[in-house]
Amino acid sequence: MKITTYNRMEVLFRLRTARANDKKATIYCRCTVDGARGPEKSLNIHINKCEWNARQQQVASKDTMAAKTINIRLKEIGLSFDNAYLQLYQIGQDVTPQKLIAMVFGQPEKKLLDKAYRLFMSGL
Helix, strand or coil, X not given: CCCCCCCCEEEEEEEXXXXXXXXXXXXXXXXEXXXXXXXXXXXXXXXXXXXXXXXCCEECCCXXXXXXXXXXXXXXXXXXXXXXXXXXXXXXCCCCHHHHXXXXXXXXXXXXXXXXXXXXXXXX
């Protein structure tokens, strides 16, 4: 009997402020898999610190179109991490934060793609 193990993945969005400007902040993304943290990645989205809701992981001022657009973008990124996780899991690869970040943000990992292609072709 084969035992299936599932990794626990979390995606965190948080703010980082520049020292020169305490009112504005940049949204960063960090992925954690089974307690192993990946590097933080800047999303190049800048907002006022007072508009951020850390508990809900989104911009709190929902009355503006800009806030709605940013929140939709954050949800899209979260879904991209879910999809990348499922892809790695389906091909039997180890799921690491670095692999997920590479897949989500477009940094191709040639070894991973090559292995996935070979595994796919061997299954045909």
